[in-house]
Amino acid sequence: MREGPDIARVASLVGDPARANMLNAMMGGTALTATELALEAGVSLPTASSHLSKLMEGGLLTLASQGRHRYYGLASAQVAGMIEAITGVAEAVGPRRVRPGPRDAAMRVARVCYDHLAGEQAVAMLDCLFDKKLLLREDNAIRLAPSGASHFATLGIEIDGKARRPVCRACLDWSVRRSHLAGTLGAAILDKIIAEKWARREKDSRAVVFSPTGRQEFARVFLG
Amino acid sequence: MREGPDIARVASLVGDPARANMLNAMMGGTALTATELALEAGVSLPTASSHLSKLMEGGLLTLASQGRHRYYGLASAQVAGMIEAITGVAEAVGPRRVRPGPRDAAMRVARVCYDHLAGEQAVAMLDCLFDKKLLLREDNAIRLAPSGASHFATLGIEIDGKARRPVCRACLDWSVRRSHLAGTLGAAILDKIIAEKWARREKDSRAVVFSPTGRQEFARVFLG
DNA sequence: AGCATGGTTCGATCGCGGTCGAAACATTGC
DNA sequence: GCAATGTTTCGACCGCGATCGAACCATGCT
Numbered sequence: 451m452r453e454g455p456d457i458a459r460v461a462s463l464v465g466d467p468a469r470a471n472m473l474n475a476m477m478g479g480t481a482l483t484a485t486e487l488a489l490e491a492g493v494s495l496p497t498a499s500s501h502l503s504k505l506m507e508g509g510l511l512t513l514a515s516q517g518r519h520r521y522y523g524l525a526s527a528q529v530a531g532m533i534e535a536i537t538g539v540a541e542a543v544g545p546r547r548v549r550p551g552p553r554d555a556a557m558r559v560a561r562v563c564y565d566h567l568a569g570e571q572a573v574a575m576l577d578c579l580f581d582k583k584l585l586l587r588e589d590n591a592i593r594l595a596p597s598g599a600s601h602f603a604t605l606g607i608e609i610d611g612k613a614r615r616p617v618c619r620a621c622l623d624w625s626v627r628r629s630h631l632a633g634t635l636g637a638a639i640l641d642k643i644i645a646e647k648w649a650r651r652e653k654d655s656r657a658v659v660f661s662p663t664g665r666q667e668f669a670r671v672f673l674g
Numbered sequence: 675m676r677e678g679p680d681i682a683r684v685a686s687l688v689g690d691p692a693r694a695n696m697l698n699a700m701m702g703g704t705a706l707t708a709t710e711l712a713l714e715a716g717v718s719l720p721t722a723s724s725h726l727s728k729l730m731e732g733g734l735l736t737l738a739s740q741g742r743h744r745y746y747g748l749a750s751a752q753v754a755g756m757i758e759a760i761t762g763v764a765e766a767v768g769p770r771r772v773r774p775g776p777r778d779a780a781m782r783v784a785r786v787c788y789d790h791l792a793g794e795q796a797v798a799m800l801d802c803l804f805d806k807k808l809l810l811r812e813d814n815a816i817r818l819a820p821s822g823a824s825h826f827a828t829l830g831i832e833i834d835g836k837a838r839r840p841v842c843r844a845c846l847d848w849s850v851r852r853s854h855l856a857g858t859l860g861a862a863i864l865d866k867i868i869a870e871k872w873a874r875r876e877k878d879s880r881a882v883v884f885s886p887t888g889r890q891e892f893a894r895v896f897l898g
Numbered sequence: 899a900g901c902a903t904g905g906t907t908c909g910a911t912c913g914c915g916g917t918c919g920a921a922a923c924a925t926t927g928c
Numbered sequence: 929g930c931a932a933t934g935t936t937t938c939g940a941c942c943g944c945g946a947t948c949g950a951a952c953c954a955t956g957c958t
Contacts, residue, residue, distance in 0.1 A: 454698070454781075455764035457757065462689030466916075470682035484935060494918055499936055501916090509767030519925095520935070528763055533681065535759035539752055540679035543733030554678070587811055690946080708905060721947055723906055742904050742955040 463508045464536060468493045469501050473510070473524070473533055478656050479565040481514060481521035527619060527632055530564035560658040562651065566636030567643065567658065575639075575672045576620075576631045585618060585631075592618035594635065605671065607638045643668060687732045688760060692717045693725050697734070697748070697757055702880050703789040705738060705745035751843065751856055754788035784882040786875065790860030791867065791882065799863075799896045800844075800855045809842060809855075816842035818859065829895065831862045867892060 464470055468491040475482060475490040482490070488498030502522055505511045510529050514521045524530050560569040567575070579585045584598035594602075594617050599609060609617055619633035631639070643649050648664030651657070660668060688694055692715040699706060699714040706714070712722030726746055729735045734753050738745040748754050784793040791799070803809045808822035818826075818841050823833060833841055843857035855863070867873050872888030875881070884892060 455761050457698070457760045457764045458689055458691040458694035460764045460767065461685050461694065461760055463685075465682055465686030465689035467682040468916080470685065474678070474681070493916085495935070496919080496937080497917055503936085510763075526766070528766060532759040532763045535756040536681045536685055537679050539734075539756045540681045540684045542750070542752060543684065557678075692946080717946085718948055719905070720907080720949080724946080727906085744905070 460508060460510070460532075463505055463510060464533070466501070467491075468497065469505060472498070472501065472505070472522075476511075476522065476524050477530060477533060477564060478562050478651075479523075481512075481523035483519050483521060487522060524564060527564055534563065556652065556657040556659055557655070560649065560660065561656040562640065562658060563630070563656075564632070565640065566630070566632050567640045568630050569658070571660075571668070572630035576629060578673050579631070592620055592631070592633075594618055602635070602638075605642065607635070607642060609635060609638070639672070684732060684734070684756075687729055687734060688757070690725070691715075692721065693729060696722070696725065696729070696746075700735075700746065700748050701754060701757060701788060702786050702875075703747075705736075705747035707743050707745060711746060748788060751788055758787065780876065780881040780883055781879070784873065784884065785880040786864065786882060787854070787880075788856070789864065790854070790856050791864045792854050793882075795884075795892070796854035800853060802897050803855070816844055816855070816857075818842055826859070826862075829866065831859070831866060833859060833862070863896070 464473060471491040472487045475487060484498055484502060485495065487502065488495045491498060491501070493501070502511065505522075506513060510525055511522050512525050514523070524533075558569055560567060560571040562568065563572075566572070576585075579598070580587065584595055584601050586593045586595050594609065602609060616633045617635050618631060619636070620629040620631070630636070643658075643664075644651070646664070646667065647661070648668050649658045649660040652659055688697060695715040696711045699711060708722055708726060709719065711726065712719045715722060715725070717725070726735065729746075730737060734749055735746050736749050738747070748757075782793055784791060784795040786792065787796075790796070800809075803822070804811065808819055808825050810817045810819050818833065826833060840857045841859050842855060843860070844853040844855070854860070867882075867888075868875070870888070870891065871885070872892050873882050873884040876883055
């Protein structure tokens with residue numbers, strides 16, 4: 451009988467299929483309404499509402515009320531990281547629930563993780579940013595180099611260092627098993643990719659698919 | 675309704691208090707018998723046995739039969755990493771089940787994580803190994819430098835590069851929130867710390883407490 | 899062989915938690 | 929005000945899974 455943080459409590463929150471589906475959906479980063487999440491999880495609205503209040507009480511979600519809509523999202527990148535870790539184990543010990551399809555392949559190439567890019571492209575990008583000395587490794591943390599700040603500014607990405615949330619964070623990628631870039635900078639880069647229409651988000655999926663020219667542009671700017 | 679790895683399955687395995695206690699106990703790295711785990715979890719032997727077979731079927735454990743004893747341990751460092759990630763979230767969203775006591779403080783300083791050292795001492799050690807260029811960062815991976823191989827050899831730590839398991843791995847520390855050293859090298863260093871009697875394992879806990887002289891020796895060799 | 903010890907299987911019990919329909923509540927728009 | 933839409937609460941139902949005692953299997957000791 452042990453003391454310490456109550457891991458069973460949070461694990462059991464993730465351990466219900468309906469809630470797991472909801473959390474998975476929110477891994478896309480966009481906040482969703484109760485109705486959308488009910489659909490996503492395949493349960494009725496009352497059931498979904500009950501699950502959501504449990505997740506809220508467990509501290510795993512944030513809630514933004516806007517008029518008669520209530521938008522639910524993951525509470526933090528730490529929660530997102532935990533879900534990726536669980537996903538990694540589930541992947542390893544599988545069997546998969548369904549055989550890997552084309553969408554699965556697209557997910558490995560590029561997908562949304564909370565609010566930033568993940569997948570092979572994202573890992574390659576982080577490698578390259580280190581190579582170009584725009585970012586610096588510090589222990590396991592990542593720091594923005596002076597040259598990096600100006601570089602991103604010329605790309606139209608302004609970094610707000612005053613926010614509580616760190617600018618750069620490493621996030622372990624469950625498919626590649628290496629880190630990609632999270633934090634406000636990671637989020638800003640994903641914003642740019644979407645804003646420039648280099649890629650679009652696959653409907654009802656975390657997959658991010660690049661257009662042919664978009665891929666070239668992305669490679670030129672971030673993998674060059 | 676989503677496809678993909680079945681995260682609810684593995685999360686629900688961790689989500690039962692009895693199983694969570696067992697997994698926590700096994701985070702100490704030593705394989706334990708069913709009887710010990712039943713005691714640890716505060717359940718009867720049949721109940722524990724049932725939980726253990728579920729964890730086995732879920733792929734979270736390994737089993738080593740020796741005579742009439744059956745030793746259960748975590749299946750992989752990946753599983754250990756997942757549990758640390760969940761612990762981190764549980765810690766963050768707490769409330770703690772009990773108020774932090776002295777043992778808790780000791781855990782933050784140094785503890786066992788699966789089979790290697792974790793906590794402030796372990797994080798400091800990894801920093802220092804990088805500073806001395808005995809280890810090299812590569813992406814998120816860690817590589818043993820040539821000078822490192824010979825250095826550790828002089829300490830009596832021989833590294834077997836042929837094993838499937840990597841020599842060096844980063845493992846995210848839930849209390850410090852930065853990486854410490856895992857892999858066969860991390861395991862070997864912990865072995866040395868215990869073998870040299872620089873520290874002893876707290877009874878029934880993951881805490882590792884250094885003796886006064888042991889702390890000096892450890893600092894001289896690994897933090898110097 | 900026979901007994902003790904470690905461990906699993908079986909069967910029965912029981913309670914927690916997931917589920918939904920109906921009703922209540924809240925907000926917006928007309 | 930009233931209807932429409934989005935969401936939560938209530939109440940009742942039901943089933944899964946956690947639990948334990950007793951019986952059963954396996955290994956080691958003498």
